[in-house]
Amino acid sequence: MKIGELSERSGLSVHTIRYYERIGLLPHADRDVSGRRDYHPEILGWIAFLGRLKATDMSINDMLKFSKLRVNGSETASERRAMLEAHRDTVLAKIALLQDSLKAIDIKIAAHAQEQSEEESDETNA
Amino acid sequence: MKIGELSERSGLSVHTIRYYERIGLLPHADRDVSGRRDYHPEILGWIAFLGRLKATDMSINDMLKFSKLRVNGSETASERRAMLEAHRDTVLAKIALLQDSLKAIDIKIAAHAQEQSEEESDETNA
C-alpha cells in the first residue's frame, strides 16, 4: 500500500504520516524500487492504537516513549503496561474533571434560563 | 487587591493575568495612583468560571467570544446561553470519546497482562 492509500484508510494526512515517521512514531516504511514508501496493512492497527492514545490526549512525547518500548520487544511489556495503566488513571481523572466542570457550566446555563424567563414575564407585565 | 495577590488567589500567574487582560479575556483593571492594577474581589468569580471553560477545553478564542458577549450586557444572554449549550454538547461528546478510547486501551492492558502471566508460567515450567 502506498502512502496515499494509507492516508485515506488511516485518516492521517500524507504530511502527518511522514511527520510521524520522521519523529519515530511510525516505523521506517519499506520502499519500492523507486524509493517510495510501501506499507504492510498491519500498520493500520498500530495507527488505530495511536489514535486511541491521541484521542485520550496522550502527548506525542509519551506516544513516542511507548512506541520505542514496543520496538524493543517483549522485554518491555511490563513497562508498557505500567505506562498504559498510568495513562488510564490520567484519563479517568480528566473525565471526572470534565464532569465536574460541566456541572458548574450547567448551573450557569440554568441561571441564563432564569434570566430569560424573567425577561419574558417582564414583557408580559409591560 | 494587587495583581500578585490575585495571582495567588486565582491560581493564574501574574504573566497570565496580564496576558488575559491584553487579549480581552479579563476586563481592563482599575489602577491605583501609581498606575498599578487594583482588583475588586468579584473578578475571582469570573476567573473561576473561565477556569471551568478552560478545564473543559474551550479555546481562548471561544472564551473571548463569550466574554465579549458578557461585556455587552443582558441583551446577549440568549446568545451566551446558546454558546454554553453547544459547548456542553461538545464536552459530552468528548467524555464519550474518552470512555470509548479507554475501553480500547484497557483491552491492550489486558493483552499485556495475558502476555506477562504466560511468561510467568513459562518460568514456572522451565
Place this chain on the structure above:
DNA sequence: TCTTGACCTAGAGTACACTCTAAGAAGTAC
C-alpha cells in the same frame, strides 16, 4: 512521447497558549 498525478526531501511556516526578558518606576522595611 507527453502529460498528469502521486510521490520524494529538507526545511520553513502556522496556530495556540502562554511565559519570559529587559529596563525601569514606585512602595515598604529597617
Place this chain on the structure above:
DNA sequence: GTACTTCTTAGAGTGTACTCTAGGTCAAGA
C-alpha cells in the same frame, strides 16, 4: 536613605503538533 520587592510596558521566546512549500523524480495512461 538604601535595599528589597512588586509592580509597569513592549515585545521576544517557547513548546506542541502539525502543515505546507519548493524543487524535483518517477510511473502509468492517452
